[in-house]
Amino acid sequence: MKTILDPESLLAFEALSRLGSFTAAAQDRGCAKSHISQLIRELEKELATVLVLRSTRSMTLTEAGQKLLPHAVALRELLGQVRLDIEDTQQHIEGELWISTTPSLSQYVVGPLMAELAKLHPGLRIRVDSNNRLISPGADGVDFCIRVGRVGDERLVAKELGYAHDKLFAAPSYLAQAPALNHPSDLIHHASLINDDYQYTRQWHLVNGSEEVKAALNPLLCSDTNPTLAISAINGYGIALLPQFVGETYCKFGLLEPILSDWSANPTPVFLVYPFRSAMPRKHRVFIDFIVEALRERLTSKAD
DSSP, X not given: OOSSOOHHHHHHHHHHHHHSSHHHHHHHHTSOHHHHHHHHHHHHHHHXXXXXXXXXXXXXXXXXXXXXXXXXXXXXXXXXXXXXXXXXXXXXXXXXXXXXXXXXXXXXXXXXHHHHHHHHOTTEEEEEEEOSSOOOBTTTSBSEEXXXXXXXXXXXXXXXXXXXEEEEEEOHHHHHHSOOOSSGGGGGGSXXXXXXXXXXXXXXXXXXXXXXXXXXXXXXXXXXXXXXXXXXXXXXXXXXXXXHHHHHHHHTTTSOEEESTTOBEEEEEEEEEEOOOSSOOHHHHHHHHHHHHHHHHHSXXXXX
């Protein structure tokens, strides 16, 4: 028996174990299906044992195969880390980066931040997708997801970035002619712009420290998107309960004003979600460092 096993055979065995078929393993390794079969046979011959039980519909590992697998996985991860260590000696960060997040975060926060990151690293080709449904990073071709409220899969890495709070905003033109507004109970006398979460209850559950109020509403418009509510508020049609990062975007330009600023609703956690990788490309590490710091500056703690 040789002292050192053939690395190519070990990598073929690892790909077969990970992907579950000779066809998929061949695609992963960039070779013919017959070559994978040959490598597995040579490895079994070298170890003098059966590693894989084959059938027409499936393949399973023998006890010997299960004992070999961690070593094959370690080899793949080691070789991947070697490549990344070499990449770290290069100055340029380049390649594709695909981010998925909610429409509001994409439009008001993540999109501009990714433009800033692309300007810092011109070799990056960044795509930002907006989607309210859960996307699976890795499996769907997406590198990272920024999710609000839930992670969706315990197998994923999830970094908590902070909390998105909903706050009340209205246009100066609306406030100039509107009734007095000193407490959430006064909202019943105002036109409100609500999202789908409130279309049946017609109440906003607002919190100020230990005080909680279920404020009755007189809705003028209901929509499933925050941009629609924000633009309607800007045009003077009523009061909107918006994520703080949405409302403050328009406050900078004098288009909206915060009202009852001590009150807020829905402190919802925001997570950066991605598959676990023991060897992570440098472009991914650069993205994580950038987005974690930037979003933690723009989001709030749960108590805020």
